[in-house]
Amino acid sequence: KITPEEELTRKTVVVLGSGWGAHALMKVANCNKLRIIVVSPSNHFVFTPMLASAATGTVEYRSMTEAVRSANGMIEEYIEGKAVGVDIGKKRVTVRLNSLLDQYGETEPPEIELEYDHLVVAVGCKVDVKGVPGATNSLRLKSCDDARKLRTAIGECFEYASRPDVSGADREEERTRRSTFLIVGGGPTGVELAGELYDLAEDITRPHKGSYPRLRNNVKVVLCHSGSALVPQFEQPLQEEALKSLRRKGVK
Ligand SMILES: Cc1cc2nc3c(=O)[nH]c(=O)nc-3n(C[C@H](O)[C@H](O)[C@H](O)COP(=O)(O)OP(=O)(O)OC[C@H]3O[C@@H](n4cnc5c(N)ncnc54)[C@H](O)[C@@H]3O)c2cc1C
Structure with missing residues (x-):
């Protein structure tokens, strides 16, 4: 439970990502002191060491994922979207929200601005295939x-x-x-x-x-x-x- 005094002094922490780094933080964050807002295009954490087994059918997806919303019941907010810009001076992050229609390119995905006291960037990395033609x-x-x-x-x-x-x-x-x-x-x-x-x-x-x-x-x-x-x-x-x-x- 968060007391009214705590509510007044809580710092807002925007966490970008829901992978290993972000998930570890969410699990242990003291939400009495921190107002945690998680932003990620993926609403679940994936236990990556089991991905190869999932790809070959020996492990089911539900045993290797955890929903962000249930990782820590005291998280203030989860926003399904991607950070597309950060204004460090103004302490603001721009988030492009996921849209079910994204794949059809029919809509301009909506963007919102979030203010933060602290920003945690845990967006991981991309697969690099540039060196291998094909x-x-x-x-x-x-x-x-x-x-x-x-x-x-x-x-x-x-x-x-x-x-x-x-x-x-x-x-x-x-x-x-x-x-x-x-x-x-x-x-x-x-x-x-x-x-x-x-x-x-x-x-x-x-x-x-x-x-x-x-x-x-x-x-x-x-x-x-x-x-x-x-x-x-x-x-x-x-x-x-x-x-x-x-x-x-x-x-x-
Ligand atoms: C198949 C496989 C097996 C692995 N096995 C092991 C192992 O056995 N042991 C080991 O130590 N490591 C293993 N790894 C490596 C390990 O998974 C990575 O080191 C780890 O995931 C890195 O953590 P991270 O938090 O930096 O990024 P990630 O876990 O990749 O998380 C990045 C998160 O950021 C989100 N994101 C991306 N862009 C944005 C954006 N613009 N805004 C907001 N959110 C964004 C993503 O959706 C994701 O949720 C494995 C990796 C793979 C792929």
Whole structure:
């Protein structure tokens, strides 16, 4: 409960983002002293280490997300939108509100101004595909939405490779082409996804038990990495173990 005295002295903190940084702050913030306003295009926090499992269907989305509004019941306000400008002098942030019609480009998204005493910028970073020509057309793995798209696409690839029109002398070659997955980047995300995807392929192509036994010898998971060692941010023994473990599984 917030007393009238506290209400008079509370500082307004605008938090931009609902990812790891913002979520950690929301969880421990003392709302008797701080009026927390969260601004993010995403109304939930995502436990990113589970995204690869979500993309391959071993984890459900609800077990890896937490709604901003329930992360801390004393948060003053959550606003679904993006910060598009900050006036540090006037202590104001401009927020472009999400609109259900955004994707059709039919409306000019409304903008509002928020005043703050303190601003927390926890907007994360973007996937960088500039160095890899063609990767702009690839699927990403950074949000639940990405995982959902990837999950659907993976399933569709297995169906595409199983279609009856894949026939003739080059049938096996064509099935392999349709069920070869290329992952760009051997950081933790790429390595985890390669492992998860391979396990999924192993499982669903099991003779007599899997849904796609005829693709047993066709599915390939290829991890493409520009550096000399996988997961370069980790120590050498872990890098070597990551490579060994993927090779043991059969990831190329
Ligand atoms: C698949 C995957 C697995 C990972 N596994 C691990 C792991 O096992 N261990 C580990 O330590 N790290 C892991 N990471 C990295 C970890 O998730 C990031 O380091 C962490 O998310 C960074 O936290 P952040 O708060 O800076 O940004 P994020 O968590 O990315 O959050 C950014 C937030 O800002 C919001 N936002 C974006 N633009 C705006 C804007 N203009 N205005 C308002 N809000 C905005 C976004 O919607 C999002 O809610 C993983 C990452 C991925 C993608």
